Amino acid sequence: MTNIKLNKKDKEIMSLLSENSQINIRDVSEKLKISKQAIFKKIKKIDKNFVMKYTTIINYFTLGLSNVFVFYQIQGLKREELKH
């Protein structure tokens, strides 16, 4: 957990980004009634500290792909070794 705190506006921006990462800064600025510069700063803070990655959600079925979740029960390896 990071020490950086999120205030109400940060949380609102984060929820909006999660719903649509292509959000228009001007629209958010009007909606939340804060300046565009402040929004930029807040997005930068969110990006740096709380975003694992941005992603485009694609319907992989339409590309002829399938998805399988595989769960492994692994013994004799440390957590760090699994990361690689």
Added chain:
Amino acid sequence: MGISLFYGNQVELYKILSNIRKLFGKNIKKEDLFYIYEQTIIPFSFDKVKKQINIENKLPIKISKLDINILNKIESNPRFETYKLSEELKINPATLKKHIRELESKKIILNYGMIVDYHKLGFFWNICILNNQLGKNIDGVIGYLLKDRKITFVSKTIGDAIIFDYITESQDSLNEFLDKTLDNFSETIISYKILNVSNVKKIKEVY
């Protein structure tokens, strides 16, 4: 350990699985496969759930090489700048916009979102698997799960298992939620399994 794999055909899938088995050798004690049939993604929100994105099981749609290149570029960069991306792809910005609009209207591109680093927010991220009675209607369970704002995806699998995640401030609230779910659907759910997510690594996604 849990891995989400995308594959084109069974031969490809078995090759990937066999490579994983070689990598971990005898350390693998058990391997369970869950083939995803349908999936709903609910963008994370501090407020209430507003949007649901359904990845429906559809027949493949033929798309051009350029469309595939566009998808590969934007998959991990949904906040692209049209001008820069069109230069990279050596096409003009209007053509890029047109292709993206078409991919959206064909419902190949469903949304532009992000994966939140839940641990840094102080949350626990869990993946849960519900094993259900074969042949039982599981839509009621799925509908129930989709109402909870601590869940950001629900997957229906071939064989009627349900996989979903649960983001919570304490593991106790996950246990409470699962107890309640099991009580409500005692005739459908046979058992459950929980996987605590400690690290996420994305290897490759090329279409």
